[in-house]
Amino acid sequence: MRVLLSTYGTRGDVEPLVALAVRLQELGVEVRMCAPPDEEFAQRLAGLGMQLVPVGPPVRELMRGATLPSAAELSRYRTEMVDTQFDVFPGAADGCDALVAAGLAQIAARSVAEAAGIHYVYASYSAVNLPSPYHAPPPRPGWPEPDATDNLTLWDLDAENVNAQFAEPLNGHRAAIGLRPVDNVRDHVYTDQPWLAADPVLGAWRETPGLDVIQTGAWGLPDERPLPAELLTFLDAGTPPVYVGFGSMRPAPDIARRAVEAIRAQGHRVLVSRGWADLDLVDGRDDCFAIGEVNHQRLFGRVAAVVHHGGAGTTLTAARAGAPQVVVPLQLADNPYWAGRVADLDIGAALDAPTLTTESLNVAFKTALSPETRARAKALGAKLRTDGAAVAANRLLDDLVRKR
Structure with missing residues (x-):
């Protein structure tokens, strides 16, 4: 079996997927990963015998300034990233049985998986990223500050902002590959059964109607490197x-x-x-x-x-x-x-x-x-688990075996 993992962000975004990749390899699964082309990520994956498929500009360059890019610059980056993903993901997913995407930035992932007829999983590293009446959406740089306090209203406004940014480019690409348009981009990316890669003691999910969240535990690996x-x-x-x-x-x-x-x-x-x-x-x-x-x-x-x-x-x-x-x-x-x-x-x-x-x-x-x-x-x-990546890898493999 072969699985494509994909994320875009800093080390905190990449390392959990690396942990999942290692556990999948131990189960005999071949792994590819789409990630930023920063040298540290390329070296990390090469050291583990994994293939890096670079997507987008280096993250360190985007983080170089003392302040975040302007709202207009962020909007342009986001649209360009959708175009890049539709260019890169189909080739990266060729021959794969599943695509696991981490983070809302993975706008094209589900559409590419749908077109290829392969299993798709969306993963979040924090409960706050998933819609719930128990918390407000996380801050999203470059988008309007909402004028509301009710959590459900805030999540509705969040969906509107995501649509305003991504609906047109996403649906344009979907039409080009013969797929129907989507009317709620955020929930399309998340699916109604997202995975939560967070420790259930440190960051528990509270059950929410309409969302069947699978909390696997946080994805990490033991680090045996000595201190300098x-x-x-x-x-x-x-x-x-x-x-x-x-x-x-x-x-x-x-x-x-x-x-x-x-x-x-x-x-x-x-x-x-x-x-x-x-x-x-x-x-x-x-x-x-x-x-x-x-x-x-x-x-x-x-x-x-x-x-x-x-x-x-x-x-x-x-x-x-x-x-x-x-x-x-x-x-x-x-x-x-x-x-x-x-x-x-x-x-x-x-x-x-x-x-x-x-x-x-x-x-x-x-x-x-x-x-x-x-x-x-x-x-x-003493209460925190260390087996989250193994739990997720086994569940993914079980899902693929059942589908076969």
């Missing part, structure tokens, strides 16, 4: 530091500096992860150490707390390590949702970046660094 010698020396030289990192996001320039100052005020050492924003040390003091890309699974078990932007992967890794968290979410995608989950579960604190103050930072760190918070974080970490 210089980092180990720093860790061994004193008490556990507080980690500060924002991954592929670019926070306001002063957020990292203010976080370091607040951590020092609590008497803790600091680890600064450079990330895509290329964060650096505030000064030359020996209580602060800068790192590049390292094994977070090993590192987070040795820190006092983790300060981050609210990415699904970082939130999960810190939670599994039993590390308290301080989340400073950018108003993007699922970042505010994961910040809220950390606060609701009492395993740390959540801050609003635009209204960040010295006082709120100090309160957040006092909360996260308290013995009570650490005890709750450790207790929750």
Whole structure:
């Protein structure tokens, strides 16, 4: 059997599909993956013996600026991506038995699967991305801010915005390959039985009429890489530091500096992860150490707390390590949702970046660094599953066997 996996985004979007791909390979399935052409993704897949089919521009280039592209630029990127997907996906899906797409950006995936007569699965990494009366849609950059507060109304407006962006190009391509038009693009992409690749303790789905969500657990792999010698020396030289990192996001320039100052005020050492924003040390003091890309699974078990932007992967890794968290979410995608989950579960604190103050930072760190918070974080970490990718791979294979 052969399966095509597809996503577009940063490492947090690609790595879960890599985990699913590895588990599928262990079951004897051949895997191809459509992903951005960034060199780090190509190297990652090549090291696992997988074929990368590049789609769209490199993500790092899109994230290079200090601010997001304008609404007009984002609209153009999105339309161009639909055209690119219809150019690339049919060839990538040739000979495949199934196509698994992760993320709303995969507008063409279901249509290509339909035209090829192959099984299609849509996957989300966070419950907040799926329509529900229990939460509002996630922030979508470049689209109008809704003038409503009721969750169901907000989801209706969200569907209208998705249609306004994608209905015309999608249905134009569908007509060209002999398929009927769709009148609700978002729900067409999602299907009425989406998969939720999130831990049921950390990010549970609440049953919603009309949507039969299959929650598999989060998709990840064990990371056995050792920590760099210089980092180990720093860790061994004193008490556990507080980690500060924002991954592929670019926070306001002063957020990292203010976080370091607040951590020092609590008497803790600091680890600064450079990330895509290329964060650096505030000064030359020996209580602060800068790192590049390292094994977070090993590192987070040795820190006092983790300060981050609210990415699904970082939130999960810190939670599994039993590390308290301080989340400073950018108003993007699922970042505010994961910040809220950390606060609701009492395993740390959540801050609003635009209204960040010295006082709120100090309160957040006092909360996260308290013995009570650490005890709750450790207790929750012991409950989190690690088999999500294997569960999903087995379910997909079972579905394909039944169809055959």
